[in-house]
Amino acid sequence: MKFTGTKSYIATDDLSLSVNAAIALERPLLIKGEPGTGKTMLALEVAKSLDLPLIEWHIKSTTKAQQGLYEYDAVTRLRDSQLGDERVKDISNYIQKGKLWEAFTSEQQVVLLIDEIDKADIEFPNDLLQELDRMEFYVYETKETIKATTRPIVIISSNNEKELPDAFLRRCFFHYISFPDRETMKEIIKVHHPKVKEKLVKEALDIFFDVRKVPGLKKKPSTSELVDWLKLLMADDLPDEILKNRDPSKAIPPLYGALVKNEQDVQLLERLAFMTRREGNNQN
Numbered sequence: 001m002k003f004t005g006t007k008s009y010i011a012t013d014d015l016s017l018s019v020n021a022a023i024a025l026e027r028p029l030l031i032k033g034e035p036g037t038g039k040t041m042l043a044l045e046v047a048k049s050l051d052l053p054l055i056e057w058h059i060k061s062t063t064k065a066q067q068g069l070y071e072y073d074a075v076t077r078l079r080d081s082q083l084g085d086e087r088v089k090d091i092s093n094y095i096q097k098g099k100l101w102e103a104f105t106s107e108q109q110v111v112l113l114i115d116e117i118d119k120a121d122i123e124f125p126n127d128l129l130q131e132l133d134r135m136e137f138y139v140y141e142t143k144e145t146i147k148a149t150t151r152p153i154v155i156i157s158s159n160n161e162k163e164l165p166d167a168f169l170r171r172c173f174f175h176y177i178s179f180p181d182r183e184t185m186k187e188i189i190k191v192h193h194p195k196v197k198e199k200l201v202k203e204a205l206d207i208f209f210d211v212r213k214v215p216g217l218k219k220k221p222s223t224s225e226l227v228d229w230l231k232l233l234m235a236d237d238l239p240d241e242i243l244k245n246r247d248p249s250k251a252i253p254p255l256y257g258a259l260v261k262n263e264q265d266v267q268l269l270e271r272l273a274f275m276t277r278r279e280g281n282n283q284n
Contacts, residue, residue, distance in 0.1 A: 001050045009038065009045035010180075010187045018175035019046060025173055028114075028132055028154035030164075033177030036222020039157040042177075043113035046155065053110045055152075057099035059119045065127030068098040068114075069137050069146075091141050100131060104148040112152040118162040125168035133171055180223060182209070192227045196234060204230055207253045211260070216268055221259040229258035 003019040005011030011019075019042075022029035031039045047054035057068055077094045080087055087093045103112040117125060131137045135148035156172065158164065180188060182205060189201055204226070212220045221229075232255045252269045253259060260266055 003046050003049050006045045006049050008191055009041060010184060010191060011042075011045075012178075012184065015042075015175060015177060018173060022155075022173035023153055026151055027171065027173045028156050030156045030158065030169070030172035030174045031177060032158050032160055032174070034179055034220070034222060035159055036224040037177045037179060038223065039159075039177060040113070040115050043111055043115075043155040043157075046153065047111040050111070050153075052153070053106065053108065054113065055099050055103050055106075055110050056113045056115060058115045059117055059124070061119050061121075063120045063124070065120075065124050065131075066098075068100045068128065069131065070098050070101055070139060071096045072141050095139065095141060100128075100137070101146055103152040104135065104146055106150065106152070109150045110152045112154045114154065114156045116159060117156050118158045118160065118164065122162060122165075126165050129167060129171065185223070185226070188223060189227065189230060193230055193234065196230060200230070200233060204233060208259070211253060211269070214269065214272065218264050218268075219261055221261075225259050225261075229253075229255060232258055 001023075002016075003011070003023075004016050019029060031042060033039055043056070044054055046052075072091075073094045073096060077088055077091070099112065099114075103110050132154065135151055136145055138145050185205060186201060189196060208221060208226050208229070211217070252266070256266070256269075260269065
């Protein structure tokens with residue numbers, strides 16, 4: 001089984017090669033890239049392409065590594081013992097299985113997504129080193145070892161918010177998803193908007209890449225935001241009018257709220273528009 005992308009996900013040759021290399025090496029695939037470049041979607045599409053179940057573990061700032069293995073609910077067990085509940089005789093009734101447990105004990109191979117690992121505490125990756133390396137862990141409460149029956153395909157995404165430990169990086173196969181070039185972006189747009197006019201795509205991409213080039217921008221617009229913006233431009237047959245008649249001296253794109261997501265960047269684009277207009281007036 002080889003991953004080559006899907007009808008709904010355009011994968012570059014480099015990305016496909018990295019996915020297949022990680023699978024062959026039986027190493028977790030660590031994916032980095034700008035927000036909106038499809039890191040999370042990759043796991044879903046790999047599962048779809050290889051016809052495998054997907055297990056998702058979305059990491060938050062409060063997530064602990066232990067939660068991925070299992071959690072023991074001692075408080076509920078104590079309460080039940082006080083109430084004379086028969087369930088207390090079997091401690092496994094109070095063990096809540098985590099996502100790694102689910103992946104390890106699945107009857108068939110699964111794709112396990114550990115999403116945005118850098119959101120958690122800095123020790124989080126180190127706490128999972130042994131489990132991801134050996135594909136097993138020990139449950140102290142029940143005195144059993146949970147070992148992967150079929151090794152899952154592990155995909156780990158990171159937004160580069162924190163540096164990951166070297167020991168963790170050594171155990172991963174790494175790939176950085178570069179921002180799509182113009183031709184790849186056209187392919188992505190076709191997937192999401194197959195009926196879009198070529199002229200609209202050309203004009204929209206001109207504006208989109210111009211905005212991304214603006215120095216000092218706090219958040220550059222991403223692929224997903226371009227797709228949303230085009231959806232708006234296509235609505236009610238307005239796009240041609242909006243783009244054709246736009247004032248080239250204006251740095252703010254039409255319907256900019258789909259592309260620019262904070263007031264600092266709006267103000268920056270407005271200042272650039274003002275400076276462009278003033279330069280134009282001085283030349284006249």
